[in-house]
């Protein structure tokens with residue numbers, strides 16, 4: 736069942752030279768989670784930030800840190816992020832040979848286990864791991880960069896995933912990441928998403944609180 740909307744600004748679009756202040760600004764501005772994009776230069780071309788940065792920002796917010804691992808061999812990173820204070824750790828289905836084991840590993844560390852799908856990966860590929868899934872993250876852009884345009888073909892996938900979760904009685908969050916902004920949020924939440932990542936739609940605006948409030952108003 737769809738839950739109350741979660742807004743998770745992605746710090747990928749924040750000013751990395753002033754990250755503590757950027758985290759505090761979305762915290763007081765009303766974010767629900769802090770979305771933390773980890774890229775390894777292999778699964779996706781860029782390299783971003785690792786567990787040491789997660790540890791560094793932990794003291795700047797009490798909101799959940801929603802770690803999105805866009806990395807190959809994510810099993811090697813899970814424990815470090817758990818220790819660094821992550822609350823949700825999401826791995827890509829495409830990067831996990833033994834996905835069930837990886838999700839169980841995340842749960843065994845006391846964290847919420849998320850699984851993400853690239854736009855080209857069918858929803859059916861995670862049907863058999865829902866028993867150990869706390870969050871499904873559908874990419875609505877090809878991962879690697881902030882500020883890309885929403886891929887409208889993903890909207891049907893959101894509906895399909897919503898149906899699959901409801902049919903299975905799975906109460907995992909259904910989160911959508913990429914190109915979510917004032918023009919697309921109604922389409923995303925109307926299709927059944929209950930959590931949205933918003934990078935450029937928050938951090939590229941002068942007023943973060945206002946940008947988040949606008950997204951909340953426009954959501955269905």
Ligand code: DX5
Nearest residue numbers: 745878879882913914934935
């Ligand atoms: C893309 C990242 C996203 C990204 C979203 O690979 O996973 O979290 O920062 O940025 P926007 O909201 O600007 O599309």
Ligand code: ZN
Nearest residue numbers: 772803912932
């Ligand atoms: Zn992300």
